[in-house]
Amino acid sequence: MKTAKTGTVNSKIKRGDQVVFVAGKEYNRYDSQGKRQPYRGKVIEVDARNGKVKVEGAMIIKRHTKPVPQLNREGGIKESEAWVDISNIALIDELQVEFDNGLNLLTGETGSGKSIIVDALGVLIGGRFTADLLKSGAERGFIEGLFSVTRNDNLHRMLSNAGLLSEDERVKSFELIIRREVSASGKNKIFINNKLATLILLRELREYLVDIHGQGEQQTLFKTDTHLELLDSFAGNSALRTQVATAYAQLHEVQSKLDELNRNEAEKFQLVDTLTYQIEELERTHLVIGEDIQLEDEKRRLTNVEKLTSLSQSSYGRIYEDDDSALARVRQATSELVELSEFEPRFAEYLEGLESARAVLEDLSFSLRDFADRLEF
DSSP states (O other): EEEEEEESSSSOOOOOEEEEEEOOSSEEEEEETEEEOOOOEEEEEEEETTTTTEEEEEEEEEEOOOOOOOOSSSSSSTTTEEEEEEEETTTTTEEEEEEEESSOOOOOOOSSOOOOOHHHHHHTTTTTOGGBBBTTOOOOEEOOOOOEEEOOOOHHHHHHHHTSOOOTTOEEEEEEEEEEEETTTTTEEEEETTEOOOHHHHHHHGGOOOOOBBBBSSSSGGGGGHHHHHHHHHHTHHHHHHHHHHHHHHHHHHHHHHHHHHHHHHHHHHHHHHHHHHHHHHHHTTTTTHHHHHHHHHHHHHTTHHHHHHHHHHHHHIIIIIIIIIHHHHHHHHHHHHHHHHHOGGGGGGGHHHHHHHHHHHHHHHHHHHHHHHHHO
């Protein structure tokens, strides 16, 4: 019969989406043998206020009569339950398979479909998925899986970075829905928790979900970085391992702070040495007030030394050294004025001024000569 079931989901969905979810504590779905199965169907109603949806599909509903299976350990490898739905793959029209946490064995006669199930599970966790796997005559096929996974920090971080799980969602376990679709044209899509995902991400997730053993085909045992995790999981040391990891993190934090304090102390000593050296250098220079102005003047002179030399030498020649220099003209004028004052006494009073001018010109010419000699290119 067709019925509708109301439930709450974690992912954001909309009307018309095909979804898979597990019932809560009040209701569960069971098959004819009494095994619990997730719901799968089309969303017919979404309540945005409380996040509940109503899903339509063929299902048998009865009152919850047995406890929901719980995971037996926390934080280990492959501690997950899985439910896989295969549609239009190889010879399969529709098949649902439920796997429990731990070791699951597929047995049966040759041709019973064991390889198809294993291959489908391999595709679901990152194997190659092409149109060749479609059932003959089918336009599209899909493999969908629901994994109930215990919390693993690396897995949680990976999903958070991909935007598939909240980083601050500190849960002991969570559900992961993976869906792969392929069409007759060869187009392939991957969905993780109803969001498009890449094959690279899916392959990174598989070591936390499923390990397939079959005729020499193994994955985890070939990865040396998982050996210690496998041993701890087998020994049931998850809680102790968490304690050791926490203690190590605290030790590392304290050690980092101690190293920082030591670095700060070393930097202080280095700063003291640097400042002491600079003070000694300043004391040896015997700095005086106004020395900076003198140094600026010296810099300006050195920058224009060629021009200053030319000007001072030219002025020295015009005032003193040239045959027609200013001093020569003043001497000539003084001699003539002395002679003139003998006939006209009133000009005698100017002789003192001419003598002063001659002395000033001589002093100026000697200063110009000395200044030019001190200049260096």
